[in-house]
Amino acid sequence: MALPITQQAKYWGIAAAVFLILMYLMGNVLVPFLVGGAMAYFLDPVADRLERLGLSRVTATAVITLVMFLVVVLLVLAVIPTLIQQTTALVDAAPEISRNLQTFLTERFPELSDETSIMRKTLADIGDFIQSKGGDLAQGVLTSAMSVISALVFIVVVPVVAFYLLLDWDKMVARVDAMIPRDHVVTVRRLAREIDGVLAGFVRGQLTVCLILGAYYSVALMLAGLQFGLVVGAIAGAVTFIPYVGAIIGGILAIGLALFQFWGDWVAIGIVAAIFAFGQFIEGNILTPKLVGSSVGLHPVWLLLALSAFGSLLGFAGMLIAVPVAASLGVLMRFAISQYQNSLLYRGVAPVHPSPVQGATPEPVPVSGGALRDEEAV
Numbered sequence: 001m002a003l004p005i006t007q008q009a010k011y012w013g014i015a016a017a018v019f020l021i022l023m024y025l026m027g028n029v030l031v032p033f034l035v036g037g038a039m040a041y042f043l044d045p046v047a048d049r050l051e052r053l054g055l056s057r058v059t060a061t062a063v064i065t066l067v068m069f070l071v072v073v074l075l076v077l078a079v080i081p082t083l084i085q086q087t088t089a090l091v092d093a094a095p096e097i098s099r100n101l102q103t104f105l106t107e108r109f110p111e112l113s114d115e116t117s118i119m120r121k122t123l124a125d126i127g128d129f130i131q132s133k134g135g136d137l138a139q140g141v142l143t144s145a146m147s148v149i150s151a152l153v154f155i156v157v158v159p160v161v162a163f164y165l166l167l168d169w170d171k172m173v174a175r176v177d178a179m180i181p182r183d184h185v186v187t188v189r190r191l192a193r194e195i196d197g198v199l200a201g202f203v204r205g206q207l208t209v210c211l212i213l214g215a216y217y218s219v220a221l222m223l224a225g226l227q228f229g230l231v232v233g234a235i236a237g238a239v240t241f242i243p244y245v246g247a248i249i250g251g252i253l254a255i256g257l258a259l260f261q262f263w264g265d266w267v268a269i270g271i272v273a274a275i276f277a278f279g280q281f282i283e284g285n286i287l288t289p290k291l292v293g294s295s296v297g298l299h300p301v302w303l304l305l306a307l308s309a310f311g312s313l314l315g316f317a318g319m320l321i322a323v324p325v326a327a328s329l330g331v332l333m334r335f336a337i338s339q340y341q342n343s344l345l346y347r348g349v350a351p352v353h354p355s356p357v358q359g360a361t362p363e364p365v366p367v368s369g370g371a372l373r374d375e376e377a378v
Contacts (some may be wrong), residue, residue, distance in 0.1 A: 036161025205292035
Protein backbone atom coordinates (compact mmCIF):
# COMPACT_ATOMS: atom_id res chain seq x y z
CA MET A 1 0.00 0.00 0.00
CA ALA A 2 1.47 3.35 -1.06
CA LEU A 3 2.09 6.07 1.48
CA PRO A 4 -0.34 9.01 1.45
CA ILE A 5 0.76 12.10 -0.45
CA THR A 6 1.12 14.10 2.77
CA GLN A 7 3.47 11.50 4.25
CA GLN A 8 5.57 11.42 1.09
CA ALA A 9 5.74 15.22 0.97
CA LYS A 10 6.88 15.26 4.60
CA TYR A 11 9.69 12.77 4.01
CA TRP A 12 10.93 14.45 0.85
CA GLY A 13 10.74 17.85 2.56
CA ILE A 14 12.89 16.55 5.41
CA ALA A 15 15.39 15.17 2.90
CA ALA A 16 15.59 18.52 1.09
CA ALA A 17 16.06 20.38 4.39
CA VAL A 18 18.88 18.03 5.44
CA PHE A 19 20.56 18.53 2.06
CA LEU A 20 20.44 22.33 2.36
CA ILE A 21 21.73 22.24 5.94
CA LEU A 22 24.64 20.03 4.91
CA MET A 23 25.43 22.34 2.01
CA TYR A 24 25.39 25.32 4.39
CA LEU A 25 27.65 23.65 6.96
CA MET A 26 30.04 21.91 4.58
CA GLY A 27 29.79 24.12 1.51
CA ASN A 28 33.45 25.16 1.37
CA VAL A 29 34.67 21.63 2.00
CA LEU A 30 32.45 20.29 -0.77
CA VAL A 31 33.70 22.74 -3.42
CA PRO A 32 36.36 20.45 -4.98
CA PHE A 33 33.92 17.54 -4.97
CA LEU A 34 31.23 19.64 -6.64
CA VAL A 35 33.71 20.84 -9.26
CA GLY A 36 34.89 17.27 -9.85
CA GLY A 37 31.32 16.05 -10.13
CA ALA A 38 30.48 18.80 -12.60
CA MET A 39 33.50 17.85 -14.73
CA ALA A 40 32.45 14.19 -14.69
CA TYR A 41 28.90 15.13 -15.70
CA PHE A 42 30.12 17.25 -18.61
CA LEU A 43 32.60 14.63 -19.83
CA ASP A 44 30.34 11.58 -19.49
CA PRO A 45 28.90 11.95 -23.04
CA VAL A 46 32.47 12.02 -24.39
CA ALA A 47 33.31 8.83 -22.49
CA ASP A 48 30.12 7.17 -23.78
CA ARG A 49 31.05 8.08 -27.35
CA LEU A 50 34.54 6.66 -26.92
CA GLU A 51 32.99 3.47 -25.55
CA ARG A 52 30.83 3.21 -28.66
CA LEU A 53 34.01 3.45 -30.72
CA GLY A 54 35.33 0.32 -29.00
CA LEU A 55 37.27 1.60 -25.99
CA SER A 56 36.66 0.28 -22.50
CA ARG A 57 35.38 2.64 -19.82
CA VAL A 58 38.77 2.68 -18.10
CA THR A 59 40.62 3.46 -21.34
CA ALA A 60 38.11 6.15 -22.33
CA THR A 61 38.42 7.80 -18.91
CA ALA A 62 42.21 7.66 -19.08
CA VAL A 63 42.24 9.23 -22.56
CA ILE A 64 39.93 12.05 -21.47
CA THR A 65 42.01 12.71 -18.35
CA LEU A 66 45.24 12.84 -20.38
CA VAL A 67 43.76 15.26 -22.93
CA MET A 68 42.40 17.54 -20.19
CA PHE A 69 45.79 17.48 -18.44
CA LEU A 70 47.55 18.52 -21.66
CA VAL A 71 45.03 21.32 -22.23
CA VAL A 72 45.60 22.66 -18.70
CA VAL A 73 49.39 22.51 -19.14
CA LEU A 74 49.16 24.42 -22.44
CA LEU A 75 46.96 27.07 -20.83
CA VAL A 76 49.36 27.44 -17.91
CA LEU A 77 52.38 27.77 -20.21
CA ALA A 78 50.88 29.89 -22.99
CA VAL A 79 48.01 32.00 -21.69
CA ILE A 80 48.01 32.39 -17.92
CA PRO A 81 51.44 34.16 -17.58
CA THR A 82 50.41 36.76 -20.18
CA LEU A 83 47.03 37.14 -18.49
CA ILE A 84 48.66 37.75 -15.10
CA GLN A 85 51.16 40.18 -16.63
CA GLN A 86 48.45 42.23 -18.34
CA THR A 87 46.28 42.24 -15.21
CA THR A 88 49.18 43.57 -13.14
CA ALA A 89 49.96 46.17 -15.80
CA LEU A 90 46.33 47.26 -15.85
CA VAL A 91 46.33 47.81 -12.08
CA ASP A 92 49.61 49.74 -12.29
CA ALA A 93 48.31 51.86 -15.16
CA ALA A 94 45.20 52.91 -13.24
CA PRO A 95 46.75 56.17 -11.88
CA GLU A 96 47.85 57.25 -15.38
CA ILE A 97 44.42 56.47 -16.77
CA SER A 98 42.87 58.51 -13.97
CA ARG A 99 45.20 61.45 -14.69
CA ASN A 100 44.30 61.30 -18.37
CA LEU A 101 40.65 61.41 -17.43
CA GLN A 102 41.32 64.36 -15.14
CA THR A 103 43.17 66.25 -17.89
CA PHE A 104 40.43 65.56 -20.39
CA LEU A 105 37.70 66.78 -18.04
CA THR A 106 39.72 69.84 -16.98
CA GLU A 107 40.25 70.93 -20.58
CA ARG A 108 36.55 70.75 -21.34
CA PHE A 109 35.25 71.82 -17.93
CA PRO A 110 37.59 74.58 -16.64
CA GLU A 111 35.70 74.86 -13.38
CA LEU A 112 37.29 71.59 -12.33
CA SER A 113 40.70 73.30 -12.23
CA ASP A 114 39.77 74.73 -8.87
CA GLU A 115 41.88 72.79 -6.37
CA THR A 116 39.13 73.07 -3.78
CA SER A 117 36.66 71.34 -6.09
CA ILE A 118 35.33 68.12 -4.69
CA MET A 119 35.27 66.58 -8.15
CA ARG A 120 38.95 67.37 -8.70
CA LYS A 121 39.96 65.83 -5.41
CA THR A 122 37.85 62.78 -6.15
CA LEU A 123 39.42 62.28 -9.57
CA ALA A 124 42.90 62.78 -8.15
CA ASP A 125 42.34 60.02 -5.60
CA ILE A 126 40.76 57.49 -7.96
CA GLY A 127 44.00 56.22 -9.50
CA ASP A 128 45.92 55.94 -6.22
CA PHE A 129 42.95 54.21 -4.58
CA ILE A 130 42.62 51.65 -7.40
CA GLN A 131 46.35 50.98 -7.40
CA SER A 132 46.60 50.54 -3.63
CA LYS A 133 43.33 48.73 -3.13
CA GLY A 134 43.56 46.63 -6.30
CA GLY A 135 46.53 44.69 -4.96
CA ASP A 136 44.97 44.47 -1.51
CA LEU A 137 41.73 43.18 -3.01
CA ALA A 138 43.51 40.52 -5.04
CA GLN A 139 45.59 39.51 -2.03
CA GLY A 140 42.49 39.42 0.16
CA VAL A 141 40.62 37.22 -2.28
CA LEU A 142 43.59 34.88 -2.53
CA THR A 143 44.04 34.75 1.24
CA SER A 144 40.32 34.08 1.75
CA ALA A 145 40.34 31.30 -0.81
CA MET A 146 43.45 29.77 0.72
CA SER A 147 41.90 29.87 4.19
CA VAL A 148 38.87 27.95 2.94
CA ILE A 149 40.78 25.21 1.19
CA SER A 150 44.38 24.80 0.20
CA ALA A 151 45.03 25.44 -3.48
CA LEU A 152 47.28 22.41 -3.62
CA VAL A 153 44.56 20.17 -2.20
CA PHE A 154 42.05 21.65 -4.63
CA ILE A 155 44.32 20.99 -7.61
CA VAL A 156 44.91 17.41 -6.50
CA VAL A 157 41.41 16.51 -5.33
CA VAL A 158 39.40 17.82 -8.30
CA PRO A 159 41.06 15.66 -10.99
CA VAL A 160 40.97 12.58 -8.75
CA VAL A 161 37.28 13.05 -7.94
CA ALA A 162 36.46 13.73 -11.60
CA PHE A 163 38.38 10.62 -12.72
CA TYR A 164 36.67 8.20 -10.33
CA LEU A 165 33.21 9.70 -10.82
CA LEU A 166 33.62 9.56 -14.60
CA LEU A 167 34.81 5.97 -14.34
CA ASP A 168 31.76 4.86 -12.34
CA TRP A 169 29.19 7.34 -13.68
CA ASP A 170 26.91 4.81 -15.37
CA LYS A 171 27.00 2.52 -12.33
CA MET A 172 26.07 5.41 -10.03
CA VAL A 173 23.18 6.44 -12.27
CA ALA A 174 21.91 2.84 -12.29
CA ARG A 175 22.22 2.66 -8.50
CA VAL A 176 20.25 5.87 -8.04
CA ASP A 177 17.62 4.63 -10.47
CA ALA A 178 17.24 1.44 -8.42
CA MET A 179 16.49 3.54 -5.30
CA ILE A 180 13.62 5.50 -6.87
CA PRO A 181 10.23 4.68 -5.26
CA ARG A 182 8.53 2.22 -7.56
CA ASP A 183 5.22 4.08 -7.49
CA HIS A 184 6.84 7.11 -9.11
CA VAL A 185 9.65 5.58 -11.15
CA VAL A 186 8.16 6.46 -14.56
CA THR A 187 7.47 10.08 -13.60
CA VAL A 188 10.82 10.54 -11.89
CA ARG A 189 12.69 9.12 -14.87
CA ARG A 190 10.84 11.45 -17.23
CA LEU A 191 11.55 14.47 -15.05
CA ALA A 192 15.20 13.44 -14.70
CA ARG A 193 15.55 13.23 -18.48
CA GLU A 194 14.00 16.70 -18.83
CA ILE A 195 16.30 18.13 -16.15
CA ASP A 196 19.32 16.53 -17.80
CA GLY A 197 18.27 17.96 -21.17
CA VAL A 198 17.80 21.46 -19.76
CA LEU A 199 21.01 21.39 -17.76
CA ALA A 200 23.14 19.91 -20.52
CA GLY A 201 21.68 22.20 -23.15
CA PHE A 202 22.25 25.31 -21.07
CA VAL A 203 25.55 24.71 -19.27
CA ARG A 204 27.45 22.91 -22.01
CA GLY A 205 26.15 25.32 -24.61
CA GLN A 206 26.82 28.40 -22.50
CA LEU A 207 30.35 27.30 -21.62
CA THR A 208 31.04 26.82 -25.32
CA VAL A 209 29.70 30.32 -26.01
CA CYS A 210 31.94 31.74 -23.26
CA LEU A 211 35.04 30.04 -24.66
CA ILE A 212 34.34 31.13 -28.23
CA LEU A 213 33.59 34.73 -27.27
CA GLY A 214 36.56 34.90 -24.89
CA ALA A 215 38.93 33.71 -27.62
CA TYR A 216 37.35 36.05 -30.19
CA TYR A 217 37.51 39.14 -27.96
CA SER A 218 41.07 38.44 -26.83
CA VAL A 219 42.48 37.88 -30.32
CA ALA A 220 40.49 40.66 -31.99
CA LEU A 221 41.25 43.28 -29.32
CA MET A 222 44.96 42.43 -29.31
CA LEU A 223 45.08 42.66 -33.11
CA ALA A 224 43.36 46.05 -32.82
CA GLY A 225 46.23 47.19 -30.59
CA LEU A 226 44.37 47.45 -27.27
CA GLN A 227 46.99 47.21 -24.52
CA PHE A 228 45.02 44.94 -22.22
CA GLY A 229 43.12 43.06 -24.91
CA LEU A 230 43.78 39.62 -23.43
CA VAL A 231 42.47 40.64 -20.00
CA VAL A 232 39.41 42.36 -21.43
CA GLY A 233 38.67 39.38 -23.69
CA ALA A 234 39.02 36.88 -20.84
CA ILE A 235 36.75 38.93 -18.56
CA ALA A 236 34.16 39.51 -21.29
CA GLY A 237 34.09 35.82 -22.19
CA ALA A 238 33.91 34.65 -18.58
CA VAL A 239 31.06 36.92 -17.48
CA THR A 240 29.04 36.12 -20.61
CA PHE A 241 27.75 33.20 -18.54
CA ILE A 242 25.78 35.71 -16.46
CA PRO A 243 22.92 37.14 -18.55
CA TYR A 244 23.22 40.83 -19.47
CA VAL A 245 26.10 41.39 -17.03
CA GLY A 246 28.65 40.04 -19.49
CA ALA A 247 27.64 42.43 -22.25
CA ILE A 248 27.64 45.44 -19.90
CA ILE A 249 30.99 44.76 -18.21
CA GLY A 250 32.78 43.72 -21.39
CA GLY A 251 31.51 46.70 -23.34
CA ILE A 252 32.45 49.22 -20.65
CA LEU A 253 35.95 47.77 -20.26
CA ALA A 254 36.69 47.51 -23.98
CA ILE A 255 35.37 50.90 -25.06
CA GLY A 256 36.54 52.67 -21.89
CA LEU A 257 40.14 51.49 -22.27
CA ALA A 258 40.03 52.32 -25.98
CA LEU A 259 38.97 55.89 -25.18
CA PHE A 260 41.96 56.38 -22.89
CA GLN A 261 44.49 54.67 -25.16
CA PHE A 262 43.32 55.96 -28.55
CA TRP A 263 41.84 59.34 -27.58
CA GLY A 264 41.62 61.40 -30.74
CA ASP A 265 42.07 58.39 -33.00
CA TRP A 266 38.39 57.78 -33.62
CA VAL A 267 39.06 55.08 -36.21
CA ALA A 268 40.85 52.91 -33.64
CA ILE A 269 38.13 53.55 -31.06
CA GLY A 270 35.49 52.69 -33.63
CA ILE A 271 37.30 49.44 -34.46
CA VAL A 272 37.25 48.39 -30.79
CA ALA A 273 33.59 49.30 -30.49
CA ALA A 274 32.83 47.41 -33.71
CA ILE A 275 34.67 44.33 -32.43
CA PHE A 276 32.54 44.25 -29.32
CA ALA A 277 29.31 45.07 -31.19
CA PHE A 278 29.97 42.27 -33.67
CA GLY A 279 30.68 39.90 -30.76
CA GLN A 280 27.33 40.72 -29.20
CA PHE A 281 25.64 40.24 -32.57
CA ILE A 282 27.07 36.78 -33.17
CA GLU A 283 26.33 35.82 -29.58
CA GLY A 284 22.68 36.81 -29.70
CA ASN A 285 21.91 35.71 -33.26
CA ILE A 286 24.21 32.76 -33.96
CA LEU A 287 26.05 31.25 -31.00
CA THR A 288 23.38 31.28 -28.29
CA PRO A 289 20.50 30.13 -30.56
CA LYS A 290 22.63 27.35 -32.09
CA LEU A 291 24.56 26.13 -29.04
CA VAL A 292 22.15 26.89 -26.19
CA GLY A 293 18.80 27.02 -27.96
CA SER A 294 15.50 28.51 -26.89
CA SER A 295 14.02 25.31 -25.48
CA VAL A 296 16.13 24.97 -22.33
CA GLY A 297 13.54 26.87 -20.31
CA LEU A 298 15.97 28.84 -18.13
CA HIS A 299 14.86 32.46 -18.22
CA PRO A 300 17.74 34.93 -17.61
CA VAL A 301 15.92 36.59 -14.69
CA TRP A 302 15.30 33.20 -13.07
CA LEU A 303 18.99 32.35 -13.47
CA LEU A 304 20.09 35.68 -11.98
CA LEU A 305 17.80 35.11 -9.00
CA ALA A 306 19.20 31.61 -8.45
CA LEU A 307 22.82 32.78 -8.67
CA SER A 308 22.18 35.67 -6.27
CA ALA A 309 20.19 33.63 -3.73
CA PHE A 310 22.42 30.57 -3.58
CA GLY A 311 25.59 32.65 -3.78
CA SER A 312 24.57 34.76 -0.78
CA LEU A 313 23.40 31.75 1.24
CA LEU A 314 26.08 29.17 0.47
CA GLY A 315 28.95 31.18 -1.00
CA PHE A 316 30.93 29.78 -3.91
CA ALA A 317 29.48 26.31 -3.40
CA GLY A 318 26.01 27.82 -3.71
CA MET A 319 26.91 29.40 -7.04
CA LEU A 320 28.11 26.01 -8.28
CA ILE A 321 24.76 24.36 -7.55
CA ALA A 322 22.65 27.39 -8.53
CA VAL A 323 22.29 26.44 -12.20
CA PRO A 324 21.45 22.74 -11.59
CA VAL A 325 18.94 23.70 -8.91
CA ALA A 326 17.43 26.40 -11.13
CA ALA A 327 17.09 23.91 -14.00
CA SER A 328 15.53 21.31 -11.71
CA LEU A 329 13.10 23.75 -10.16
CA GLY A 330 12.12 25.01 -13.60
CA VAL A 331 11.28 21.49 -14.80
CA LEU A 332 9.43 20.67 -11.57
CA MET A 333 7.47 23.93 -11.77
CA ARG A 334 6.37 23.18 -15.33
CA PHE A 335 5.38 19.67 -14.23
CA ALA A 336 3.39 21.09 -11.30
CA ILE A 337 1.60 23.56 -13.59
CA SER A 338 0.77 20.74 -16.00
CA GLN A 339 -0.63 18.64 -13.17
CA TYR A 340 -2.66 21.59 -11.92
CA GLN A 341 -4.14 22.28 -15.36
CA ASN A 342 -5.21 18.63 -15.62
CA SER A 343 -6.78 18.60 -12.16
CA LEU A 344 -10.37 19.16 -11.11
CA LEU A 345 -9.21 22.22 -9.18
CA TYR A 346 -8.44 23.93 -12.51
CA ARG A 347 -11.02 22.35 -14.83
CA GLY A 348 -13.87 22.11 -12.33
CA VAL A 349 -16.70 19.52 -12.45
CA ALA A 350 -19.66 21.48 -13.86
CA PRO A 351 -19.89 21.32 -17.67
CA VAL A 352 -19.94 24.61 -19.49
CA HIS A 353 -22.85 25.15 -21.94
CA PRO A 354 -23.40 27.99 -24.37
CA SER A 355 -26.06 30.57 -23.58
CA PRO A 356 -29.47 29.42 -24.85
CA VAL A 357 -30.80 31.08 -27.96
CA GLN A 358 -33.82 33.29 -27.30
CA GLY A 359 -37.02 31.37 -27.84
CA ALA A 360 -35.28 28.00 -27.86
CA THR A 361 -36.05 25.30 -25.37
CA PRO A 362 -33.03 24.70 -23.14
CA GLU A 363 -31.68 21.19 -23.12
CA PRO A 364 -31.69 19.34 -19.80
CA VAL A 365 -28.33 19.17 -18.00
CA PRO A 366 -27.74 15.56 -17.04
CA VAL A 367 -26.46 14.93 -13.53
CA SER A 368 -25.63 11.41 -14.55
CA GLY A 369 -26.51 9.16 -17.44
CA GLY A 370 -28.79 7.01 -15.26
CA ALA A 371 -30.76 9.96 -13.92
CA LEU A 372 -31.43 11.29 -17.39
CA ARG A 373 -32.65 7.90 -18.62
CA ASP A 374 -35.02 7.64 -15.61
CA GLU A 375 -36.56 11.04 -16.39
CA GLU A 376 -37.01 10.11 -20.02
CA ALA A 377 -38.64 6.84 -19.01
CA VAL A 378 -41.14 8.70 -16.84
